C-alpha cells in the first residue's frame with residue numbers, strides 16, 4: 001500500500017510541476033535577493049501556507065521552515081545569510097495554535113524512537129508505537145525544541161535571534177501566532193517588543 005501511495009504522490013507532484021512550468025512566464029527573470037526584503041521563520045505544519053497567509057509571490061521573501069518554526073542554530077544560520085548576503089531587513093517569527101510540537105517532550109520522542117522507527121499514533125493524550133522492532137537511542141541525544149506554550153516560544157525565539165552576535169541591532173523582529181482556526185496572524189506584543197530594533 002505504501003508503495004502505491006508513493007508512486008501516486010510522485011506522479012501527482014510531477015503533473016503539478018509540469019502545469020506550473022507551463023505558465024512560468026516572466027518568473028524566469030526574478031532576481032535572487034528577495035524583492036520585498038523580508039524573511040519569515042515559521043513552522044512546517046501543512047496547514048500553514050506563508051505565501052497565502054502573508055501574501056507572497058515568487059521572489060518576494062525568504063521563508064525558513066522547521067518543526068515549530070523554532071530559532072534553532074540552523075534557522076539562525078539562514079536568517080544571517082538572508083540579511084548579510086541577500087539584504088533582508090525585517091524578520092517575522094510566526095508560530096501557531098495547535099502546533100504538533102506541543103504534543104510531546106524530548107523524553108517522549110526519544111523513548112518512541114528507541115523502541116521503533118515506524119510512525120507512532122496519538123490518542124489525544126499519549127503516543128504509542130504500532131510495532132516494537134527496536135529503533136535507536138540516538139533520539140535521546142537530540143534537542144527537539146518542543147513547545148509548551150506558543151506565546152512563550154515566540155518570545156524565546158525572538159529573544160534568541162535578537163541576542164545573537166551575528167544579528168545586527170537595526171533589524172526589527174516581529175513575533176506572531178497564526179491561528180489555524182481563523183487564518184489570522186495575532187501579534188505577540190512581548191515578542192515584538194523584545195525584537196524592536198536598537
Ligand SMILES: [Zn+2]
Pocket residue numbers: 043044045067068069096098099100101
Ligand atoms: Zn507547528
